[in-house]
Amino acid sequence: MTHTLSSTAQRAYWLGRYLERAESTARLVSVNARLFYDLPKRLPLGWQPLVVITGNQDVFNEFYDEPSEKNVTRFLINDARNPSSLLNSIEFARENVRTLRGIIPRQAVEYVNELYLYAKDSLSEPLSRLRRSQSLVDIPKFTQRIEGFMSANMLHDDHWSFFRLGNYIERADMTSRIIDVGTDNMLADVVELEPFADIQWRSVLLSLDAAQSYNTEVQEPINQAAVLDFLLQNPRLPRSLAYALKSTRNGLRALPRNDQALRRVNRLRRKLAGFNLTEPEQIREFLDEVQIDLADLNSSISRTYFATATKRSPVKKISKPADKTAADPTHSGQTARSTKAAGKQRPSSRRSVAKRRPSKKTTSSNAEKGKSRS
Amino acid sequence: MTIDWRSYDTTGLWDELITDSHRARKGAGNLCRVLAGLSDEELTARKTAAELAIRSMGITFTVYTGEGSGSIDREWPFDIVPRLLMKKEWDQISAGLTQRVNALNRFIDDVYHEQQVFADGILPPEYIERSKDYRPECRGVSPRYGVWSHVCGSDLVRDADGQVYVLEDNLRVPSGVSYMLENREVMKRVFPELFEEYVIHPVDDYPGRLAACLRSLSDVRSPQIVVLTPGIYNSAYFEHAYLANAMSAQLVEGSDLVVGTDDMVYMHTIEGPVQVDVIYRRIDDVFLDPEVFNPDSTLGVPGLMRAWRAGNVALANAPGCGVADDKVIYTYVPDLIRYYLNEEPILPNVPSYRCVEKDQRDYVLDNLDKLVVKPANESGGYGMLIGPKASKAERKKFARQILANPRNYMAQPMLMLSTAPTLIDNHVEPRHLDLRPFILSGAKNYVTMGGLTRVAMRKGSIVVNSSQGGGSKDTWIVDLES
Secondary structure (H helix, E strand, C coil), X not given: CCCCEHHHHHHHHHHHHHHHHHHHHHHHHHHHHHHHHHCCCCCCCCCXXXXXXXXXXXXXXXXXXXXXXXXXXXXXXXXXXXXXXHHHHHHHHHXXXXXXXXXXXXXXXXXXXXXXXXXXXXXXXXXXXXXXXXXXXXXXXXXXXXXXXXXXXXXXXXXXXXXXXXXXXXXXXXXHHHHHHHCCHHHHHHHCCCCCCCHHHHHHHHHCCCHXXXXXXXXXXXXXXXXXHHHHHCCCCCCCHHHHHHHHHHHHHCCCCCHHHHHHHHHHHHHHHCCCCCCHHHHHHHHHHHHHHHHHHHHHHHHXXXXXXXXXXXXXXXXXXXXXXXXXXXXXXXXXXXXXXXXXXXXXXXXXXXXXXXXXXXXXXXXXXXXXXX | CCCXXXXXXXXXXXXXXXXXXXXXXXXXXXXXXXXXXXXXXXXXXXXXXXXXXXXXXXXXXXXXXXXXXEEEEEECCEEEEEEEEEHHHHHHHHHHHHHHHHHXXXXXXXXXXXXXXXXXXXXXXXXXXXXXXXXXXXXXXXXXXXCCCCEEEEEEEECCCCCEEEEEEECCXXXXXXXXXXXXXXXXXXXXXXXXXXXXXXXXXXXXXXXXXXXXXXXXXXXXXXXXXXXXXXXXXHHHHXXXXXXXXXXXXXXXXXXXXXXXXXXXXXXXXXXXXEEEECCCHHHHCCCCCCCCCCCCCCCHHHHHHCCCCEEECCCCHHHHCCHHHHCCHHHHHHHXXXXXXXXXXXXXXXXXXXXXXXXXXXXXXXXXXXXXXXXXXXXXXXXXXXXXXXXXHHHHHHHHCHHHEEEEECCCCXXXXXXXXXXXXXXXXXXXXXXXECCCEEECCCCXXXXXXXXXXXXXXXXXXXXXXXXXXXXXXX
């Protein structure tokens, strides 16, 4: 019997996360672009929320003056200085898959490569609106093809479990972030105006590709309570938080030494089941907690399964001059991400958020990078 | 018809398939007939089929593209015309290879123990002491069966008179065997009908034989075997992954392994540390253990030499075995066979001159335009002077290098490497080739049925290395009697 190496398990996990992240980011930008064109020009709507979702507003502010469409889309799509930019996510996915040859089906490896080549080619500067919108629609097609092929052809072994874990944890994180931003009161003025009343929550549903499902499942006009319940609790919606967490639990169950991680995910599921909030401020605090819990779950998985695999062979450097926040090109570490809650002190005995969700100054990726070069 | 053997020009060379009088050699008749019977379209279709098979099977090799840009994977270059050898001749070659490797292993074991070979005056000890691959750290270690080079790849060439010579023995980390296996798979897809015409000895038992050889190095009942690779950017990574998979062994990088305080080797798995018993290492000695060799190595495992010396892990090939993989030591192999085995060499060496000996050096310097001069410790065809093809200035420069460091050079007459018909733009032309069989040594010996035939695709070239434009052919050991 062959064993599952910590190092390859780690790469499979991050492959899952980066592919999911790439897809979510592509969807987010294209849906929101469409939506913002609908809004009256006189409204003070910016692209800022998209930066907030990805948790890299500090990096953004360092390099850009204003959250204009051009700046934000460039930052989210192809700015190498943004560790979670679409192109970085795809490039990291590719680097991980290269070291998984022999584990991931050859064809899937090729598909990842094709995705990389396509993205690099079609999303490079200068990026016109037209080219951007066409290309972003294609990204999920590529990622779905990769995952579909793997699902249908790959041995459903430990590597597969780690890949799926990466998918679902990233998905849970992304869903909570998108709802988080949707709950923001930045659109408060708009929602009072017909016909824009439901635009905020419609945007959230569209970002999660859940608008059609909402209509089938909820049969109630779009409103905050119904949308929140649907996106957080619905057991049949693949992008709901409940679904992602249940799948995470199922993934963990197939693995050895899973007690600690399972305890964490089950605690989070119980917390979610008891969710009953209506005040935007409370909801956002709840979502912050979810993101912190997910980060804890991520560290728990890393500690249990990958702890010994952080050092790895040197992988080709990606040149990012003067970029302090560049993700570890070996992609073993999580790229920098923080919530707007970063830096905020939590009450009670919880450790500070800043400590758990490192802001760009103390990114785990930087630590990882130092280690990987040793 | 596109292939016409009457116009195939072999003048002055030994061709593996066709004689000087344009006839098929013994055994090659059916093959030549089938090839000549193919139309232009059919020939193109076969060639395309081979390319498709190579692409879909993902057979690649890695080429370094230079500074900064890293490396790229290229599809494996393959020629669809196979190379034939008669079983009877092969049996003789095979026996000769086993004999050589056994003598070389005895020699390495002797070098790291009693050094009787020096005491008896077979060769001077300073050759060893100045050898780049002599590792004093290996003194006194006794690998099982006295075997140090468990996997050897010897390069064979045939001269114009038909005589087969051993050109060199790659005792350290020879590569190419996966391509031998994949070439056969491609050939079966492209020319299935030929496999009905011939009794071709199979080659695909190699991974099983290698696994058995590695197992025999441990006294554990079912040892944990790993293949240690430098990683995906190594030119032979395809092969490392291929062999690990075919042997159901674990493919690991140095960072996956750790030596515990108990001097045992463990690999990091999701279930925790798992003990490793045998390491088929595909990284060079100097990178194996930063505690002992290159301290900057990130490819190796700190403490690995400690674990190996304590007998807690078997390393194949053993560290230090490169001491015999030295082109100057090579010149002594016939003597070593007589000395250790008390037998006459079955396979001859290419006649060679040692630059360290004055009279031989003088001959070399006077005849640089006729000789091939090789450095003692390079592989892949690097650092050589091919006298007849070099310019006067190049020869002059090389002469100075030889004088500065005579121990580092040996010279050989330029052989007229044999050729085989090779498909070039839909007709066949002779191209030079060599052959690399692989010899396994553990509890017992095993020699591959044939090996990897490498062919220089450029007209007149004798450089067969795939990194320098070489291609390859399937190699058939054919039995007419059975």
